[in-house]
Amino acid sequence: MAVSKIWPVRYSLKRVLDYAANPDKTEKKDYSDEQYQALADVLSYAENEEKTEREFYVEGINCNPAEAREQFVMIKQQYGKEDGIQAYHGYLSFKEQDITPELAQQVGMEFAQRVWGERFQVVVTTHLNTHHLHCHFVINSVSFIDGKRLHNEEKAWIKFRHIADDVCREFGLYYDPNPDYTKQNSYYYHREKAGIPTRYSMVRENLDEAIRGSRNKMELMHRLDEMGYRYQLSANRKYWTVIPKGYNKPIRLYKLGEEYSNEAIMRRLNENYDRLGLRPFQPAVIVLRQYRLPTREDKIKKVGGLNGLYLHYCYKLGYLPKYQQVSPRKLHYIFREDWLKLDKLTAQTRLLGRENISTLEQLFSYRAKIDSEINSLTADRKLLRNKIRTKIDDGELSEAKEQISFINERLKALRRERNLCDGIAERSDEMSRNLATAIADEEKTKTKEVKQHEQQR
Structure with missing residues (x-):
C-alpha cells in the first residue's frame, strides 16, 4: 500500500508550488501579496528542482501546471473566496524501489483523477530524490465547477486509502490487504x-x-x-x-x-x-501492634503555606525523598496526570523555598518585583541598541553588545521566574483540593483495613 497524507496550506506556501512548478513562471500579477505568496510557496515546494537528483515530472488536471498559480487564484476570485485555506498539499509514496518514474507519475495521475479530478484543479508531480519515489499533489481549495470548497471526504485522507489500494492493485504494485490500524502514533x-x-x-x-x-x-x-x-x-x-x-x-x-x-x-x-473475593475457611489470627512514629510527611505538613503545600504535593507524587522513588502505578489516581509535570512542579517548589514565599501576597509582591526589573532592563537594552546605531568606536560597540547579551540572558531568567509565579497562583487551589481528596480516600482505606482486621481477630 502506498503511504499517503494530505494537509492544508494557509500562509507560507512558496516552497511548495515552486517545488511543483517552474520558478520562471512565478511572475507577479494583479493578485494580493498574501494570495500570491500562499500559492507560490506550495507550488514552489512541489516543483523545486534543487530537491531532485535526476529528472522531474509535472502534469496538471483541469489546469496548466506552468500557469497553476494564476489559474488557482482566478477561480478563487471568480467565486469570491480568496481568503482562508489557499490549497491542499498531499503526497503518495511507494514501497517499491524499482518502480519507474513514468509508472509512478501514471499512478499519481490516476489516483488524483479519481479523487479530485471531477471538481478540482490538481498539479501532480513525481520526485526522484529519495529511495522511494513519491508523488506530490497540490489541489486548489475551491472547485472550478461550483465554487464550493474542498470538504468532508474530499479531504479526509483516511478515506482515500481504499482508492490508493485499488490503483496500486490495478497497476501491479504492492498493497496491504489487511493493514494494522491499531499501530500507535x-x-x-x-x-x-x-x-x-x-x-x-x-x-x-x-x-x-x-x-x-x-x-x-x-x-x-x-x-x-x-x-x-x-x-x-x-x-x-x-x-x-x-x-x-x-x-x-x-x-x-x-x-x-x-x-x-x-x-x-x-x-x-x-x-x-473466581479469583477475587475468596477468603480461607479458617481465617488467620492477626495481632495488631501499631506504633505511631513521626514521618517525613508529618515534618512537611508543619512547614505550612504555599511552600509547605508544594512540598507535601511533591511528597505525594513520590518525588520526595529522592532516594525512595515511587512507581506511578502506586500513586493515587488523582496525582498520576501531575506526575508527568514533575519538572515544572519541582521548579515552582524550589522558587518558593528559595524566596521563602508562604502566602499569595508574598508571591504577588515577588512577581511585581520581577516585572519592575524586567521593565528596567528592557529600557536599558533599548538605550544600548540606540547607542549601537550611532557612530561609536569598536571598543564601545563591543562593550555595548556584551551588555545587551547579558541583559537578554537576565530577561530570559526573569521571564521564567514570572511564568513560575503565574503557574503557582493558578495551580495552588487545585493542588489543595487534590490533596484533600487523596487524604480522604486514604482515611477511608485505613478505616476499612482496621475493620477487616477486627473481624479477622
Whole structure:
C-alpha cells in the first residue's frame, strides 16, 4: 500500500508550488501579496528542482501546471473566496524501489483523477530524490465547477486509502490487504520505548489496575469512576472508549494493544470472577501492634503555606525523598496526570523555598518585583541598541553588545521566574483540593483495613 497524507496550506506556501512548478513562471500579477505568496510557496515546494537528483515530472488536471498559480487564484476570485485555506498539499509514496518514474507519475495521475479530478484543479508531480519515489499533489481549495470548497471526504485522507489500494492493485504494485490500524502514533511509540510516560501508558496502567480488582463490567466502571475517567463501555458500541481526567478526546481501547479490545477485557474480567473475593475457611489470627512514629510527611505538613503545600504535593507524587522513588502505578489516581509535570512542579517548589514565599501576597509582591526589573532592563537594552546605531568606536560597540547579551540572558531568567509565579497562583487551589481528596480516600482505606482486621481477630 502506498503511504499517503494530505494537509492544508494557509500562509507560507512558496516552497511548495515552486517545488511543483517552474520558478520562471512565478511572475507577479494583479493578485494580493498574501494570495500570491500562499500559492507560490506550495507550488514552489512541489516543483523545486534543487530537491531532485535526476529528472522531474509535472502534469496538471483541469489546469496548466506552468500557469497553476494564476489559474488557482482566478477561480478563487471568480467565486469570491480568496481568503482562508489557499490549497491542499498531499503526497503518495511507494514501497517499491524499482518502480519507474513514468509508472509512478501514471499512478499519481490516476489516483488524483479519481479523487479530485471531477471538481478540482490538481498539479501532480513525481520526485526522484529519495529511495522511494513519491508523488506530490497540490489541489486548489475551491472547485472550478461550483465554487464550493474542498470538504468532508474530499479531504479526509483516511478515506482515500481504499482508492490508493485499488490503483496500486490495478497497476501491479504492492498493497496491504489487511493493514494494522491499531499501530500507535510514532511520537508516543518512541517516547514509551525510551521509558518516558505518556497519556497512553498511564491509561494502560490505570486500566490494568481497574481490571485486576474487578469481576465484571459494572465493577470495572465503578473503579474507572473512582479514578476520574469518563467512558463508553456499552455492549452496542463497536469500540469501547475512555477519556482520562484532564482530557477531552476519547481513546479507543483496542488501540492500546491486543489485551484491551472489548473481547479481551471481558475475558480478563471473567478470569477474575473466581479469583477475587475468596477468603480461607479458617481465617488467620492477626495481632495488631501499631506504633505511631513521626514521618517525613508529618515534618512537611508543619512547614505550612504555599511552600509547605508544594512540598507535601511533591511528597505525594513520590518525588520526595529522592532516594525512595515511587512507581506511578502506586500513586493515587488523582496525582498520576501531575506526575508527568514533575519538572515544572519541582521548579515552582524550589522558587518558593528559595524566596521563602508562604502566602499569595508574598508571591504577588515577588512577581511585581520581577516585572519592575524586567521593565528596567528592557529600557536599558533599548538605550544600548540606540547607542549601537550611532557612530561609536569598536571598543564601545563591543562593550555595548556584551551588555545587551547579558541583559537578554537576565530577561530570559526573569521571564521564567514570572511564568513560575503565574503557574503557582493558578495551580495552588487545585493542588489543595487534590490533596484533600487523596487524604480522604486514604482515611477511608485505613478505616476499612482496621475493620477487616477486627473481624479477622
